Amino acid sequence: MSALNYDDIGDVVPTVTGERTAAADASLDVRIAKIDRRQFLKLTGLVGGGLMLSFAGPKAMANGGVLQPNGYIRIDAGGILLYAKNPEIGQGVKTSLPMIVAEELDAAWDDVQVVQSPIDQAAYGAQFAGGSMSIPMNWTTLRRAGATARAMLVSAAAKRWGVEPTTLTTRDSHVVHAPSGRKLAYTELASDAAAMPVPAAGALKLKDRDQFRLLGERITGVDNDALVRGEPLFGIDQSVPGMKYAVYQKCPAIGGKVKSANVDEIKAMPGVTDAFVLEGNGNAMELLPGVAIVADSTWAALQAKRALVVDWDETDASKDSWTEAKAQAQKLAQQSGPVAADQGDVDAAFETAANRVGGFYTYHFVSHAQLEPQNCTASFKDGSLELWAPTQTPGQGIGSAAKVVGISPAKVTLHQARCGGGFGRRLYNDFTCEAAAIAKRAGVPVKLQWTREDDMAYDLYRAGGFHQMEGSVDDEGRITGWRDHFITFSNDGRRPVSGGNMARGVFPAGLLENLRIEQTPLSWKNRCAAWRAPGSNVFGFVVQSFLHELAVAAGRDHLEMLLDVFGEPRQLGPRGMHTGRAAGVVRLAAEKAGWGRELPDGRGMGLAFYFSHAGHIAEVAEVSVDADKKVRVHNVTVAADVGPIINLSGAENQMQGSVVDGLSTMGLSVTFEDGRVQQSNFDSYPMLRLPQTPGVDVHFVASDYPPTGLGEPALPPLAPAVCNAIFAASGHRIRTLPITEEGFSLS
Amino acid sequence: MDVNVNGQRRSLGDVDPQTPLLWVLRDELGLVGAKFGCGISQCGACTVLVDGQAVKSCSYPVSAAGDAEVTTIEGLAGENGELSALQQAWVDLDVAQCGYCQAGQIMAAEALLRTNPSPGDDDIDQAMESNLCRCGTYIRIREAVKTAAAKTAAE
Ligand code: FES
Ligand code: FES
Numbered sequence: 052m053s054a055l056n057y058d059d060i061g062d063v064v065p066t067v068t069g070e071r072t073a074a075a076d077a078s079l080d081v082r083i084a085k086i087d088r089r090q091f092l093k094l095t096g097l098v099g100g101g102l103m104l105s106f107a108g109p110k111a112m113a114n115g116g117v118l119q120p121n122g123y124i125r126i127d128a129g130g131i132l133l134y135a136k137n138p139e140i141g142q143g144v145k146t147s148l149p150m151i152v153a154e155e156l157d158a159a160w161d162d163v164q165v166v167q168s169p170i171d172q173a174a175y176g177a178q179f180a181g182g183s184m185s186i187p188m189n190w191t192t193l194r195r196a197g198a199t200a201r202a203m204l205v206s207a208a209a210k211r212w213g214v215e216p217t218t219l220t221t222r223d224s225h226v227v228h229a230p231s232g233r234k235l236a237y238t239e240l241a242s243d244a245a246a247m248p249v250p251a252a253g254a255l256k257l258k259d260r261d262q263f264r265l266l267g268e269r270i271t272g273v274d275n276d277a278l279v280r281g282e283p284l285f286g287i288d289q290s291v292p293g294m295k296y297a298v299y300q301k302c303p304a305i306g307g308k309v310k311s312a313n314v315d316e317i318k319a320m321p322g323v324t325d326a327f328v329l330e331g332n333g334n335a336m337e338l339l340p341g342v343a344i345v346a347d348s349t350w351a352a353l354q355a356k357r358a359l360v361v362d363w364d365e366t367d368a369s370k371d372s373w374t375e376a377k378a379q380a381q382k383l384a385q386q387s388g389p390v391a392a393d394q395g396d397v398d399a400a401f402e403t404a405a406n407r408v409g410g411f412y413t414y415h416f417v418s419h420a421q422l423e424p425q426n427c428t429a430s431f432k433d434g435s436l437e438l439w440a441p442t443q444t445p446g447q448g449i450g451s452a453a454k455v456v457g458i459s460p461a462k463v464t465l466h467q468a469r470c471g472g473g474f475g476r477r478l479y480n481d482f483t484c485e486a487a488a489i490a491k492r493a494g495v496p497v498k499l500q501w502t503r504e505d506d507m508a509y510d511l512y513r514a515g516g517f518h519q520m521e522g523s524v525d526d527e528g529r530i531t532g533w534r535d536h537f538i539t540f541s542n543d544g545r546r547p548v549s550g551g552n553m554a555r556g557v558f559p560a561g562l563l564e565n566l567r568i569e570q571t572p573l574s575w576k577n578r579c580a581a582w583r584a585p586g587s588n589v590f591g592f593v594v595q596s597f598l599h600e601l602a603v604a605a606g607r608d609h610l611e612m613l614l615d616v617f618g619e620p621r622q623l624g625p626r627g628m629h630t631g632r633a634a635g636v637v638r639l640a641a642e643k644a645g646w647g648r649e650l651p652d653g654r655g656m657g658l659a660f661y662f663s664h665a666g667h668i669a670e671v672a673e674v675s676v677d678a679d680k681k682v683r684v685h686n687v688t689v690a691a692d693v694g695p696i697i698n699l700s701g702a703e704n705q706m707q708g709s710v711v712d713g714l715s716t717m718g719l720s721v722t723f724e725d726g727r728v729q730q731s732n733f734d735s736y737p738m739l740r741l742p743q744t745p746g747v748d749v750h751f752v753a754s755d756y757p758p759t760g761l762g763e764p765a766l767p768p769l770a771p772a773v774c775n776a777i778f779a780a781s782g783h784r785i786r787t788l789p790i791t792e793e794g795f796s797l798s
Numbered sequence: 799m800d801v802n803v804n805g806q807r808r809s810l811g812d813v814d815p816q817t818p819l820l821w822v823l824r825d826e827l828g829l830v831g832a833k834f835g836c837g838i839s840q841c842g843a844c845t846v847l848v849d850g851q852a853v854k855s856c857s858y859p860v861s862a863a864g865d866a867e868v869t870t871i872e873g874l875a876g877e878n879g880e881l882s883a884l885q886q887a888w889v890d891l892d893v894a895q896c897g898y899c900q901a902g903q904i905m906a907a908e909a910l911l912r913t914n915p916s917p918g919d920d921d922i923d924q925a926m927e928s929n930l931c932r933c934g935t936y937i938r939i940r941e942a943v944k945t946a947a948a949k950t951a952a953e
Binding site for chain 2: 139140143269270271272274275278282283284285287288321348349350351353420421422423424469471472473474502503704705708710711712732733738739742746747
């Protein structure tokens with residue numbers, strides 16, 4: 052396998068604790084393959100999240116009629132059904148994962164129907180959306196799954212025709228015997244194939260890359276038809292009989308508890324059926340204390356929430372203040388901090404340097420702001436819990452909800468709903484825990500709905516940070532020393548928050564002789580966690596901007612200097628980057644963008660490279676800066692090496708989206724005072740809109756390395772590419788994100 | 799109270815007239831295509847048409863609809879389920895990532911094309927500016943609006 056940087060997801064790789072309940076599945080043994088797509092979508096929409104499909108398992112095989120050699124494929128006379136195992140959060144895996152199966156199965160894509168699989172660790176292993184891991188973790192398994200079914204279909208045809216399997220080929224959902232011109236559809240062979248022995252994994256012949264027919268094509272998302280019809284795909288669209296609508300108010304400063312609340316008044320309000328205080332379970336990632344309101348409609352619940360008056364006990368509540376943190380960091384930056392990584396002799400390098408450069412970099416906290424506010428539908432009945440949840444970690448969702456309501460995970464069924472964006476926020480299941488606890492206490496099924504204000508106030512933020520950077524070059528312009536005193540945050544006063552740890556080394560560690568990372572954590576109460584390309588999304592900005600600062604100080608062209616830093620093509624450690632692949636994308640991006648060409652005054656180009664989630668990505672931004680410091684990004688050229696592309700349309704969409712997300716985030720911040728988040732909704736968190744969107748040209752190297760994920764790695768190079776371009780255009784070095792802190796804005 | 803939605807007169811019983819149209823559509827009528835994103839007219843996820851005009855249904859009391867015709871994403875396809883030019887362009891260009899904003903985007907585009915069948919870049923910018931896409935699919939949204947406009951013009 053290729054080098055995967057598992058550190059990128061660190062603590063978020065889920066341990067799956069839930070088990071599927073056979074009864075829940077058996078209750079809806081829907082013969083999907085027999086019904087047409089329109090009906091099918093309606094049906095799955097109605098029953099929730101497109102999940103409640105029977106995965107009948109090996110027994111069905113023995114009964115004949117259905118070829119189902121594994122959890123990914125079900126073929127019978129009615130059609131070919133493929134199961135998508137991981138949550139769909141907009142990264143396109145509900146389409147790309149089944150494409151891998153279909154490729155090796157040799158099924159025509161038009162013949163295939165795709166449904167979300169149940170949560171079943173035995174059948175699927177870990178099921179989650181995080182760390183851009185879906186493709187690399189499942190690539191081989193899915194190929195084998197497809198090849199297994201294909202081999203069984205071939206065996207069945209060989210037996211029926213009395214010919215050697217080696218004389219048969221497959222194409223477009225058919226087995227073909229070329230010598231006799233005979234041909235049979237998979238659907239006609241499924242019943243016979245089900246009785247064939249399942250071939251051993253070692254006996255499977257997987258395709259060579261030049262035999263791919265489907266992979267690398269542009270395939271539109273499998274849910275697109277339902278999406279443009281407004282069908283109920285998302286968590287928020289679910290409803291169950293007898294369901295009420297719930298909201299939950301927590302303390303505006305995290306850690307606060309309910310002293311008292313006007314629940315009796317609230318209960319008397321029109322449409323309100325219940326209101327009560329929940330104590331919380333002591334785990335901030337699960338159930339925080341608060342007041343629940345249950346009503347006949349979302350609107351009634353929201354009205355009641357507005358009328359709610361709570362007296363909070365804030366003894367242990369957050370006092371987090373960005374202003375104070377910044378002042379503290381500025382002071383700490385003057386000193387050295389605990390050494391987290393050290394190579395060579397930085398101090399000696401600095402002493403003998405021809406030229407030294409330094410700068411203080413700052414980036415603010417940001418919110419995930421996934422467009423679908425958190426929600427979860429929960430039904431607690433007879434000691435069992437059923438959840439309809441837009442979560443990135445359904446396995447963990449089952450485990451933590453079980454804990455909160457005090458039952459065994461085996462008694463929890465979780466239906467995967469499509470997620471209206473994830474970006475890391477839905478790796479954490481606080482909202483499913485809340486829904487579970489409220490449903491249990493209220494004694495009715497509820498749909499818990501967070502408002503945007505809830506989402507903004509109770510996010511698990513991308514942590515801010517500060518870097519005192521120092522570097523040196525020799526008289527030939529080569530980098531001789533690099534020091535980064537990183538002032539980060541910690542929720543437990545000891546370990547840095549997720550995405551706030553440089554100790555394990557980030558680029559250019561491993562490439563420079565003398566480098567030292569010092570790391571000082573500041574205590575912080577508000578929850579911080581993974582945000583698209585955790586760590587990389589901010590380190591990319593600092594490191595790639597500072598490299599450019601050194602190039603400028605050395606009087607060298609940035610492209611030439613980067614290539615020099617990469618040096619000879621080689622793999623840097625088992626999970627590290629490959630300098631040859633890095634150089635390849637940097638050259639490609641530069642060439643496609645026309646690096647070095649003459650530009651008018653006020654216009655400039657910037658380059659950046661980053662390696663994360665096993666992806667090598669380079670970006671070149673072309674920007675104008677006017678006298679009012681308004682920045683217009685005209686175009687971004689992206690070059691990516693993530694191995695072969697699965698779905699070209701989806702891959703390109705991820706690249707474009709990452710550029711837009713990266714640019715949007717350059718104008719955003721979440722700040723804290725007195726423990727409270729100062730932003731509340733999109734009016735105070737102004738994300739990028741269509742008119743500010745640059746052109747984005749995407750180029751894939753499509754190398755022969757195993758394919759890796761694309762949801763995250765294109766984001767980190769964006770901010771430094773744009774900031775380097777702003778420098779080229781204006782001579783101003785941006786060292787703070789959002790750029791509005793330095794008087795700049797996006798136009 | 800009653801409301802006209804997608805060509806049908808729907809009875810709402812004793813719903814609070816101040817209830818935003820969005821929650822009436824979603825909770826009372828089971829039309830969940832329009833989405834909740836912000837509740838304060840900032841994101842456009844809840845966009846529907848009222849007499850052909852794009853409105854943010856999260857901030858539009860149901861009583862304001864009166865006798866007007868409300869059109870939601872569920873009302874765009876033809877009688878036999880065939881997709882409209884806009885819907886088809888959205889599928890063909892694979893616009894969606896998470897897809898959560900897209901019903902609102904399509905409805906904003908529908909309002910635009912009803913008054914301006916061949917919009918230029920500036921027209922699209924203006925008409926679509928109030929619809930956020932957190933996933934950043936703006937490039938394809940722009941393309942899809944143009945594709946649908948060109949197709950309709952050709953027919
Ligand atoms: S939900 Fe109506 S504009 Fe955002
Ligand atoms: S596609 Fe996700 S918000 Fe637009």
